[in-house]
Amino acid sequence: MTVASTGGRETRVLAIETSCDETSAAVLQGRGDHVKLESLVILSQDVHRIFGGVVPEIASRAHLTAVVPVVERALHDAGVSLHDVDVIAATYAPGLVGALLVGVSYAKALAWSTGLPVLGVHHMEGHLFATSLEHADAVPPFTALLVSGGHTLLVDVEAWGRYRLLGRTRDDAAGEAFDKVAKLLGLPYPGGPHVERLALRAAELAGGDEARRFRFARPMLRRDQTPEDAEYYDVSFSGLKTAVLNAVRAEQRAAVGGPATQGAVVDGQLVPEATRAAIAGAFQDALVETLVEKTARAAERFGRRRVVLGGGVACNGTLVAAMRARAAGFGGTVHAPAPRLATDNAAMIARAALFRFERGERAPLSLNAYASMPLPGLLSN
Ligand code: KG4
Ligand code: ZN
Numbered sequence: 432m433t434v435a436s437t438g439g440r441e442t443r444v445l446a447i448e449t450s451c452d453e454t455s456a457a458v459l460q461g462r463g464d465h466v467k468l469e470s471l472v473i474l475s476q477d478v479h480r481i482f483g484g485v486v487p488e489i490a491s492r493a494h495l496t497a498v499v500p501v502v503e504r505a506l507h508d509a510g511v512s513l514h515d516v517d518v519i520a521a522t523y524a525p526g527l528v529g530a531l532l533v534g535v536s537y538a539k540a541l542a543w544s545t546g547l548p549v550l551g552v553h554h555m556e557g558h559l560f561a562t563s564l565e566h567a568d569a570v571p572p573f574t575a576l577l578v579s580g581g582h583t584l585l586v587d588v589e590a591w592g593r594y595r596l597l598g599r600t601r602d603d604a605a606g607e608a609f610d611k612v613a614k615l616l617g618l619p620y621p622g623g624p625h626v627e628r629l630a631l632r633a634a635e636l637a638g639g640d641e642a643r644r645f646r647f648a649r650p651m652l653r654r655d656q657t658p659e660d661a662e663y664y665d666v667s668f669s670g671l672k673t674a675v676l677n678a679v680r681a682e683q684r685a686a687v688g689g690p691a692t693q694g695a696v697v698d699g700q701l702v703p704e705a706t707r708a709a710i711a712g713a714f715q716d717a718l719v720e721t722l723v724e725k726t727a728r729a730a731e732r733f734g735r736r737r738v739v740l741g742g743g744v745a746c747n748g749t750l751v752a753a754m755r756a757r758a759a760g761f762g763g764t765v766h767a768p769a770p771r772l773a774t775d776n777a778a779m780i781a782r783a784a785l786f787r788f789e790r791g792e793r794a795p796l797s798l799n800a801y802a803s804m805p806l807p808g809l810l811s812n
Contacts, residue, residue: 442788443469443542445516447502448552449534450526451581452476452485454497456505458516458775461785464563464570468510469568471499471778471789473771477499483620485580486611498537501605513545520784523551523794524804526581531800539796548793552780553807558741559588561779561785568661568791569766576722576754579742579775580606580621584806585664585725591786592808597729598664601651601758605718605744612675612714617699626711627747634714636812637705644706645713647674652721658732665725668718682706698714702754708709715749723753731761738765745773 441464448455454478458469476493483522487517505511521538523531534606535551542549571593577587583605585598603611605621611621617764618629633642650667653722657663668753679702730738738758744750758765772778 442517442785443511443783444498444518444520444784444788445502445506445513446777446784447498447534447538447550448522448554448775448777448780449494449530449682451488451530451775452479453775453776454494454501455780456498456502456773458505458509458511458779459778459781459785463789464479464567466782468564468778468781469507469511470707471771471776472505472508473774476503480620483614485497485575487527487529490527491533494530494533497687498533502537502541502605513541513547514623516545516547517790518548518550518784518807519545519550520550520780522554522557522780522796522799524553524794525800526554526800528802529799535798535800539798543796548788549796549798550784550792551786551794551798552787554775555582555584555806556808557779557783558682559586559594560591560782561772561776562668562739562766563742564772564782566766566769568737568764572733572735573737573739573766574726574733575739575741576737576745576752577606577741578722578773579609580604580743582630582742583666583722585729586806587729587735588739589810592790593810594808595733595804595810595812596670598666598725600663601667602669603667603672605628605666605668605722606742608672608718609744611672612711614727615672615676615679615698616702616711618698621743623747626715627749629708630712630715630749635710636708641705642709643760644711645678645710647678647713647717649717649721649724652724657733658728659781664729666721666725671714671717675710676798678713681709682710697768698709715747719747719750722750723757726754727757727761728759730763736761739762740767741773742763743774746770758804762781765792
């Protein structure tokens with residue numbers, strides 16, 4: 432048993448994350464903001480690539496076969512056994528219900544068989560904690576931009592557990608927009624890294640004028656918006672995606688020298704790589720400028736000097752660089768997690784669980800999984 436369970440100070444958490452297409456387990460020990468990540472195992476389900484997106488049924492089955500060895504490996508890497516653990520945590524919402532249930536059920540079974548307490552963690556609260564595992568300064572108060580394949584949230588983090596949800600997407604998540612645009616440009620899934628790489632080569636491939644030929648409107652971004660406007664912090668990416676679709680189709684029509692019926696040509700086909708790179712760059716610029724501006728609005732409005740990024744899209748170097756440049760204008764610093772902690776992982780779940788555990792929270796063995804669930808600790812704006 433660790434010191435925590437014997438009345439001491441530190442707590443050791445075993446956490447399981449299975450909300451989407453990563454089976455992950457982590458062991459973390461600590462107290463308050465002083466934590467040590469003892470192990471992190473992430474198994475990505477590559478099988479979804481052939482379908483161009485996550486297939487929920489396949490995800491659940493893959494979690495089922497992976498969860499036991501992944502947890503065993505995390506305990507092994509940490510050099511501990513279940514006897515050394517104080518609490519078992521699992522992501523219980525939001526996510527794919529069948530996928531979440533695998534982690535939740537296994538956590539409950541382990542808790543029941545060992546007599547240890549179990550905790551359910553909100554996946555997006557996990558993302559809020561992720562960056563603090565690497566950057567000691569990524570602690571509240573801060574403005575958080577969480578951008579993943581399923582979510583786009585702008586949150587003011589006054590303290591751990593005290594959150595103001597300022598903005599969200601009205602339609603597609605930022606990562607989803609990257610993935611759909613990648614498909615239109617004939618790039619593989621998941622598309623974000625491919626779009627970013629292609630966009631980076633726009634100037635080299637296309638030359639100055641061609642690289643600047645495309646410019647897409649910044650969605651829901653007008654200079655005259657005020658904090659009272661419903662659109663001040665929210666974003667929307669489906670119109671931007673349609674603008675990309677129209678640009679690709681126009682290029683395809685030009686290539687065949689006449690009107691082509693919608694969908695008559697395969698995504699990205701007939702469009703030279705230089706043009707596709709220019710379109711990728713223009714898309715990324717519009718999306719990045721929108722996210723950066725909305726995040727800066729939130730930071731300035733609440734007087735925050737720290738901006739914390741999270742979610743898979745936080746791997747995007749152009750977004751991070753643009754956010755840093757904008758934050759410099761108000762004396763702010765930007766903390767972006769390493770890719771391993773930006774994308775789904777159990778380390779962030781363990782960190783959030785430690786916070787909840789220290790507050791005395793425990794879940795009953797009737798803990799269930801939920802596809803959607805508001806962030807805990809929401810304050811009114
Ligand atoms: O957080 P995450 O791993 O999983 C979800 O919870 O969704 O995020 C995955 C998303 C995908 O949409 C992927 O295309 C996007 O993150 N992504 C990127 C980059 N790397 C991953 N988007 C833009 N640029 C990147 N470099
Ligand atoms: Zn996530």
